[in-house]
Amino acid sequence: MPLNRRHMLKVLAGSAGSLFASPTFAKESQTKEIKAVAFDAFPIFDPRPIFKLVETMYPKKGKALNSAWKTRQFEYQWLRALSGKYVDFWQATDDALKFATKQLKINMSDEQHKTIMNSYLNLKPWPDVIPALKSLQDSNIRLSFLSNMTPKMLKTNMHNSRLDNFFEHVISTDI
Numbered sequence: 001m002p003l004n005r006r007h008m009l010k011v012l013a014g015s016a017g018s019l020f021a022s023p024t025f026a027k028e029s030q031t032k033e034i035k036a037v038a039f040d041a042f043p044i045f046d047p048r049p050i051f052k053l054v055e056t057m058y059p060k061k062g063k064a065l066n067s068a069w070k071t072r073q074f075e076y077q078w079l080r081a082l083s084g085k086y087v088d089f090w091q092a093t094d095d096a097l098k099f100a101t102k103q104l105k106i107n108m109s110d111e112q113h114k115t116i117m118n119s120y121l122n123l124k125p126w127p128d129v130i131p132a133l134k135s136l137q138d139s140n141i142r143l144s145f146l147s148n149m150t151p152k153m154l155k156t157n158m159h160n161s162r163l164d165n166f167f168e169h170v171i172s173t174d175i
């Protein structure tokens with residue numbers, strides 16, 4: 001079964017539940033409590049509209065383009081970081097999109113390319129995010145981003161989604 005966001009949350013919740021049930025954790029948790037949580041961008045921001053946009057722009061090759069693009073995007077991030085040739089997430093995403101269009105022989109205008117890339121600056125939160133963040137905040141848990149998105153991407157998406165007041169720190173691997 002492919003691992004999706006909901007399945008991953010269930011797995012993590014189950015793992016956390018077994019940890020919390022352990023006698024060692026129960027004893028330690030009486031003196032310690034969770035004080036902060038750091039999030040990556042994609043558990044907060046829903047990227048699906050980007051991929052819908054691509055499928056709308058390229059109805060016959062959109063799914064293949066999305067697949068090739070996403071795969072190359074993360075491969076570029078990991079491989080470049082490991083080889084000491086790091087580029088930020090924006091650049092890796094741009095390079096991956098260019099590679100995928102060439103690989104699939106898709107003609108993409110500069111304007112289409114810009115539209116697709118800029119969709120990464122207008123991400124909205126998943127539907128369950130704001131209530132969850134509010135609950136965490138109401139429990140006095142400090143929240144931050146720890147992401148490989150660039151600071152500009154994180155801050156723009158936070159502002160556009162009205163999430164500015166939830167996160168105390170915005171930490172990018174690009175800083």
